[in-house]
Amino acid sequence: MDLILAQEAGGSGLLSLLPFLIILLLFVPLFLNGRKQRKQMQETQAMQQALEDGDVVVTTSGLRGTIVDASYEDTIDLEIAEGVVTTWLRAAIREKVNADEAAEETTEAEPESESKSESENKPTIH
The missing domain is CATH 1.10.287 (Helix Hairpins)
Structure with a gap:
């Protein structure tokens, strides 16, 4: 027991x-x-x-740009198009794009524009 x-x-x-x-x-x-x-x-x-001048970055909203001025402590200036510069908080930068990736995407985009112009010149048969 x-x-x-x-x-x-x-x-x-x-x-x-x-x-x-x-x-x-x-x-x-x-x-x-x-x-x-x-x-x-x-x-x-x-x-x-x-981050330094010339770096290609992506913001948290998905905008891609090149850093023009990174001399400020809290903000950076991004060139998002030729001649268009905007100011962003450093905290809004999600990632830095490698130079190799940026060069590849630039070269890939060029043939697409050529093929569009060639297809625009061809007559359409209905």
Whole structure:
């Protein structure tokens, strides 16, 4: 009989720890995710502070431009089209585009415009 009481007491000890184990299992992923998010935020802020003139960047709204003036602490001037310069907060810069990617997209865009002009000159048969 004492054996049965001892087993019941041991079993209830594990059951009393169950809520703490569940809470622990829920908070471990949250903690690890928070660390990952903090690391990404620090990397983004470091990138935003290291921006220089001539860098091609993409803003949080998806606008792509070239940095014309990065001498201010909180803002930068972006040239979004030839002769069109706008001022943005550094925090609005989402990513810096590599020079290789920018050159590839420029060369890919040129043949498309040539093919459009050739197709415009062809007569349409109905």
